[in-house]
Amino acid sequence: MKKDTNNLNQCETTIIHEEDVKRVSAKMPDDEHIRDLAELYKAFADSTRLKILTALSISELCVCDIAAILEMSSSAVSHQLRVLRQAKLIRDRREGKVVYYALDDNHVTSILLQGKEHIREAK
Amino acid sequence: MKKDTNNLNQCETTIIHEEDVKRVSAKMPDDEHIRDLAELYKAFADSTRLKILTALSISELCVCDIAAILEMSSSAVSHQLRVLRQAKLIRDRREGKVVYYALDDNHVTSILLQGKEHIREAK
DNA sequence: TGAATATTTGAATGATTGTTCAATTGAATG
């Protein structure tokens, strides 16, 4: 991501629909809120992480299990689990040497369902 | 993203819960479906694009308007509009020199709402 | 046709990110 360098095109001086621009600008949420939201969707925006979420929506699993299902190294899986944990989409529970992961959100499933609906209809 | 080089940790030989692994593996969706889904969430996974979607959820707008609201160049906005168009989240309508954009999906709003719900509760 | 303006496009660049590899941590067990 780059910084805002205020290099605006001619459009800035020639606002086409000043009323709409004012009205919408007033309703825009603050940047922090938007950034948090973007962070959340980033967690969904990767095949590996989506597979992990899908697997966990079926069953609680340990890191080894997930690695076996995805046919990936447990290191790679662990790195992605951290992202999902930070987004608070999953929770972990240690039992001896083994760490079990499970979905930690009612929204995960519904966000996934809405996504699937969209790509099904947008054919 | 890197290729799958089949470099699996020791976990591959020592599957901890073979039953679960088999059961979940059988239910996993195919890679193409997962990739499509990841593409969709990528469209939401950026502050600029989220702002555009939020703005369009309030009103239909032309590129200049969006650029003014986000205080960005219309070039940058146009590049991001292309991503949203390819994900079929928005649609465009040309009227003379001006191109108007609008949300093109009932799911956009509900996916955004679910996301907001999540970050509100995950405090 | 030629000027003006909204939008798009392509190349370049700096930043971010997913995976690998090697090393480390944490817990059980002999």
Add this chain to the structure above:
DNA sequence: CATTCAATTGAACAATCATTCAAATATTCA
């Protein structure tokens, strides 16, 4: 206490991506 194994972590590298800048399209209007 040393060993074993599951899991995590940090650095490095390649790939992806968002923005900028310059140039090209598309449309209106004189």
